[in-house]
Amino acid sequence: MARILLNDVRKSYAGNQVIHGIGIEIADGEFVVIVGPSGCGKSTLLRMVAGLEAISAGTIEIGGKVVNDLEPRQRDIAMVFQNYALYPHMSVRENMAYGLKIARMSKAEIAARVAKAATMLELEPYLDRKPRALSGGQRQRVAMGRALVREPAALLLDEPLSNLDAKLRVQMRLQIKEMHLRTGQTTLYVTHDQVEAMTLADRLIVMNKGVAEQIATPLEVYERPASEFVAGFIGSPAMNIFTVRAGDGGVTLPGDAVLPLPGVPRDGELRLGLRPEHLRLAQEGEAAIPVLLRSVERLGADAFGYGMIEGSEVPMVLRLPGTSRAERGDRIAVVPDPAHLHFFDPETGRRVEG
C-alpha cells in the first residue's frame, strides 16, 4: 500500500517532448484512471511509473521514496500488460509464482498466495495449464493474479481489457472494481475507453497530446469539463460543441437564430457545449435551437437524432425518448438546460466560467 506522487513529470525522446509536466498526488488505496485517445502519452506515463521508461524531468515517488533511478524490480509495483505478457512456457501456477520465487518467499507462503489469488479469480481448475490453453478472459485473469499475488505497493494496469470482447469486458470491469474494493490497492489504470474510465475511477487524469487536461473525479469531469477536449472526449454520445456570438443576455447560433441564455460569461466569440442529454424539446413559441434531422438511431430505451442546426452545417446530436416518432427530414426545436451550459475559450479551449 502506498501513496504515489508525480511531480512535474516530463518525457522527451531526442529533444522532442511527449509528456509535458504532469503532477498528481495519488492517495493510498486510490484508483486513478489515465484516459485519453491513442498517442496521448498515457501508456508512456504509466511505463514511467513502472520504471520501463526513463523519466526525462521531474520526480516520481512511490511510498515516500523517489524512484527515478530505481529499476522496476526495486519499485515494489506490479503491472498488467495489454497483451498480458504471460510466460508461455510456464503453467498458470508457475506464472503467478515467478515473482514470489525471485523474492525468495517460502514454498508454503507461495502456495498459499497462489491459492488465494486463484480462488479470488476463479482460476483453480486451470492452475496446471499453459497460457496457450486458456481463453482471452482466463489469460487476463492470470495476468491479474500474477500482479496481485505479489501484494505490491502499487498496481499498474495498461489497457488490461482492450483485447477482450465486449461482454467479457463488462464482466472483467466489474471484477476489477470488486477486487479493488477488497484489496484496497493503490491502482493506476490506463485506458482509452471512457466507460471504463468513468466506472472504475476514484479520480481521472484526462490526457491529450502529453498534457493532463483535467484531473478530477469522474462526475466533476462530466459536469464541469475543464477544456473543450475533455468535454468532447467524456460522455456518450459526445457533447455538441459549436461557436456562438454572445451578447445582450443571449447567444447568436450558427444559422443566425438568437437564443436567450442566462449566465453567459462574457460577450464575443465563445464555444458553447451542450450534452445531448441536457437538451429538451421546446414548447410552442419558446426560443429554441432549430435542428434538421438527417437520421435517427433507435436503441430501444433511447433514440439518437443526428442533424444540423438549421441554416448551418454545424452537426447536432439529440437524445430523444425511445418512443419518439421523429424521422429524417423533421425539424425539431430543442432548449438547453440552463444548469448544464459549458462555455470554452475559442483560442485556448479552456473552460470559461460565468
Add this chain to the structure above:
Amino acid sequence: MRRTVFPHKLLPWLLLAPQLAITLIFFYWPAGQAFRQSMLREDAFGLKSTFVGLANFRKVLGDPNYLNAVQVTAVFSALVALFAMAIALFLAVQAEKVIRGKGFYRTLMIWPYAVAPAIAGMLWLFMFNPSFGTLAWPLRQMGIHWNPLLDGDHAMILVVAAATWKQISYNFLFFVAGLQAIPRSLLEAAAIDGASRRHAFWTIVFPLLTPTTFFLLVVNTVYALFDTFGIIHAVTGGGPGKATETLVYKVYNDGFVNLIMGDSAAQSVILMIIVIALTAFQFRFIERRVHYG
C-alpha cells in the same frame, strides 16, 4: 491450416519432381551404391569384385584405427557444436544490446559464412602454422609451446577453432532471429516481477529460444560430422598421425586415397546409420524439452 486441392493428379507430382529428382540422384542413388559396394570386395587391380556379405563391416568395426576415428569424431563434433552455439548465442545477445550500428555489426558477424570451408581452413593454417603462422609467433614469444603439426591435441584445438569460427555466423543469424521473436513485454514483465537480467535470460529467454537451439543442435551436429571435411583436409589432413581423422575423413582416405572401396563404403553406411540414429535420438528425447510458442 489451408488445404490446397489440385484440380489435376499430375500437377502436384510435377511440382515435386525437381526436388524428388535431386534427392534421388544425389542421395538415394549414391546411398544405394554405397550399400551395394559395402558388400563387395575388389581385387587389387579393380578388375573384378566378389560378394563378401558383412565381412567389410566386421573388418571395419574391428579396426583400432576406425575406433580411433569414432572417438575423434565424437570429441570434435561435441566441441564444435557446443562452442559454435554457445559463442553464437552470446554474440547474438550482445548484438541485441547494440543500439547504434546494429546492422553493420550483424553484417560483419555473418561474413565468415560466405567463406568456403577449405579457405577458412587455410586462413587458420596461415595464422597458426608453427613455422610461418602470424599468430603462432606471438604465442611462442609468450612462452607457449605451440605445434599443431606435431601435437595431436594442438591439431584438434586448431580444427575445432576453425570449424567453430565457420559455423558461428550461421548460428548467430538464427539466434538473432529467435531473440527478436521474443516479445519485449515478457522481459518487461520479468523485470517488474523482480528478475535480474541474468535471471530473466535463463528463465524466460533461454527456454523460449529452445526451438531455435534444438534446430541448431541438429544442424550443427550434421555440420560437424560432414561439412567440416574441407577444413580438416586443408588444416591437418587428418594428422598428425590420426589425431584429427574424423569418420568422414577416413571414408575419404580409405576410399579415394587408398582405394579400399569395400571398407570405405561400409564406413559410409555406418556413418549414415549413426547420423540417422543421432537425429532420431535428438527428436525423440531432446525435443521434449522444447517449448514451441
